Amino acid sequence: MKGPLFYSKILLFGEYGIIKDSKGLSIPYNFFKGALKVSETPDQQAVQSNINLRNFASYLEEIQDQGIVKFDFEMLNKDIDSGMYFDSSIPQGYGVGSSGALVAAIYDKYADDKITVLENLTRDKLLKLKEIFGLMESFFHGKSSGLDPLNSYLSLPILINSQDNIEPAGIPSQSTDHKKGAVFLLDSGIVGETAPMVNIFMESMKKEGFRNMLKNQFVKYTDACVEDFLKGDVKSLFFNMKELSHVVFDNFKPMIPKQFHNLWRKGIETNDYYLKLCGSGGGGYILGFTQDFDKAQASLKDYKLEVVYNF
Numbered sequence: 171m172k173g174p175l176f177y178s179k180i181l182l183f184g185e186y187g188i189i190k191d192s193k194g195l196s197i198p199y200n201f202f203k204g205a206l207k208v209s210e211t212p213d214q215q216a217v218q219s220n221i222n223l224r225n226f227a228s229y230l231e232e233i234q235d236q237g238i239v240k241f242d243f244e245m246l247n248k249d250i251d252s253g254m255y256f257d258s259s260i261p262q263g264y265g266v267g268s269s270g271a272l273v274a275a276i277y278d279k280y281a282d283d284k285i286t287v288l289e290n291l292t293r294d295k296l297l298k299l300k301e302i303f304g305l306m307e308s309f310f311h312g313k314s315s316g317l318d319p320l321n322s323y324l325s326l327p328i329l330i331n332s333q334d335n336i337e338p339a340g341i342p343s344q345s346t347d348h349k350k351g352a353v354f355l356l357d358s359g360i361v362g363e364t365a366p367m368v369n370i371f372m373e374s375m376k377k378e379g380f381r382n383m384l385k386n387q388f389v390k391y392t393d394a395c396v397e398d399f400l401k402g403d404v405k406s407l408f409f410n411m412k413e414l415s416h417v418v419f420d421n422f423k424p425m426i427p428k429q430f431h432n433l434w435r436k437g438i439e440t441n442d443y444y445l446k447l448c449g450s451g452g453g454g455y456i457l458g459f460t461q462d463f464d465k466a467q468a469s470l471k472d473y474k475l476e477v478v479y480n481f
Contacts, residue, residue, distance in 0.1 A: 173206035173279055176271040176308055179262045179321035180478055182457070183396045184330055186422070192389035194330035195339065195397040196321045199478060200466075204258030204271045206363055219255035229309040239302045240257070240282040243305065247356055262320050263451020268316025269310035273303055277323065281477060282333050296336050299323065311364050311466035328401070342402040344480045351481030352402060352463040355455040356446065357426050357474045362453030370424050371450075380421065385415045404461070404481050408444070412443065415444040425451030433470070442469040 176293040177198045184194020209216055227246055232242060256275065277284060281302075285295050302318030303323070320336075321328055329339035374380040391414040398407035419426070419434050425447055426434060437443045437458070443466040448457040458475070460466035467475060 173275055175203045175205050176252075176274045176278075176322045177325060177473055179264075179267040179270060179318055180355075180457070181317070181449060182399065183392050183446075185449060185451070186329050187384070187389050187392045188317070188333070189371075191332045192392045193332075194392075195326045195396045195399060196318070196330070197341065197479070198321055198325045199266060200260075201476065202260040202266060202410075204256055204260055204268075204275065206254055207247070207251075207257045208252055208254050208274050212255065212339060213254070213323035216253070216255040216257070219257075220253055223254060223256065224250050226272075230276075230306065233305055236305070237299055238305055239277075242275075242281045242282060243280075246250055246276075246280045261454070263363060264454035265362060265447075266453070266455060267306055267318035267322060267449075268305075270320075271322045273306045273310075273319035274323035275307065277302065277319070279373065291324070291338065293335070293337065296320070296338075297334060311368075313368070329396070339400065341400065342374065350463060351461045351478040351479045352459075353481075354458045354460070354463070355476040356458050356464070356470065357476075358430060358453050358456055360427055360452070360453030362449070362451060364450045364452075367425050367450035367452045383417070383421055388414070388421070391417060408459065408461055411444045411446075412438060412441070413440065415446055418446055422451065423448065426456075427453055430456060436469070439448075440469065442466050443444055 171445055177200050179196055180199045182195045182197060184192055188194040212220070218428035231243060256272045258268060260266060260271055262268045282458055285299050293419045298321050300316040304314045307314035307319055309314060317328065317330065319445060324338065327341045328336055328340040330336050391410050394410040395407060395414055399409060415438055419438065434445045437445050443458045443460040448455040458466060463477065
């Protein structure tokens with residue numbers, strides 16, 4: 171048995187901001203993927219994944235009473251008993267949606283009356299899916315927006331206008347002729363934990379100064395970046411991206427691993443690249459934007475970079 175593939179995701183813009191109704195833009199990232207499998211000769215990882223799936227199934231039985239989603243538990247438990255696991259190349263704690271892909275795979279295979287990708291996806295259906303996925307993914311994160319699994323399930327770019335206004339987005343097709351500019355992932359080499367980072371953010375939100383900064387600077391530049399990106403206005407995007415990188419550096423220091431503070435500042439000072447958080451931060455990947463990838467690569471020669479999108 172081998173289920174369909176579900177891909178990782180990258181939230182290009184909107185981390186933390188979408189909690190406060192900023193815009194957001196999330197795109198599938200096909201470099202990493204996962205699928206449900208059963209193996210005759212499971213390795214240690216598969217055995218551990220199988221145990222995790224059993225715990226997840228128990229959690230799903232608990233939330234079924236809420237009446238939001240129903241599952242075929244007979245089939246799910248039978249498959250878990252036969253050793254089913256989630257075979258995934260998606261790194262955990264890297265901000266690219268490892269639990270999201272698993273949630274999407276379980277919903278796809280075991281949900282009753284599921285909303286499928288092939289039907290007309292009205293806003294109501296998207297919000298219903300987001301609610302279901304948020305509830306399912308809360309098992310892993312404590313509280314989830316449901317956006318990661320939604321992205322993985324639909325395999326479409328998703329534009330978040332506000333918490334209750336989301337839509338599939340068309341993003342400009344990637345340029346293939348000169349390929350100078352790029353969005354890239356920088357591997358911090360550290361595993362990030364989502365929950366502690368979100369806790370730091372929620373504590374900061376109790377301070378009026380932080381709330382004002384979020385509304386007047388962070389959300390403002392995030393929204394501008396999303397609009398520029400969708401319009402393909404590269405010049406304006408990089409102006410706003412520099413401001414956003416600066417705001418994050420000044421106000422989200424705990425989410426940026428210490429050894430990357432100088433690198434972050436260097437990008438803003440040289441304009442070779444601009445860095446931003448990928449997911450909740452604290453480790454994992456850091457997102458980079460550059461108008462000249464060769465220059466950024468030379469500047470970041472000690473680090474592993476993966477191109478996500480070309481301008």
